[in-house]
Amino acid sequence: MKNKVKEVLKQKGFGQVHPTEEKLRWLCGTPHRFNKILNNRTEMTASELVRFAEWLGVEVNELLTK
Numbered sequence: 001m002k003n004k005v006k007e008v009l010k011q012k013g014f015g016q017v018h019p020t021e022e023k024l025r026w027l028c029g030t031p032h033r034f035n036k037i038l039n040n041r042t043e044m045t046a047s048e049l050v051r052f053a054e055w056l057g058v059e060v061n062e063l064l065t066k
Helices: 003-009 021-029 031-038 048-056
Strands: none
Touching: 003 031, 003 048, 021 031, 021 048
16 A cells, blocks of 8 residues: 655655654664655555654554555
């Protein structure tokens, strides 16, 4: 399932995002995985989905595409 992380970031006014190493480890582990999630090249795990929703201040369902 594709995600809307990039869309939500744009809606919140962010052009580019560079999370700290600590935040990356918490969100998804690595910069490589973060970029794959951001660009919809991989599916998110359930725990990643919850963490990204928390980080972005949105509900989980707002990150999912129909």
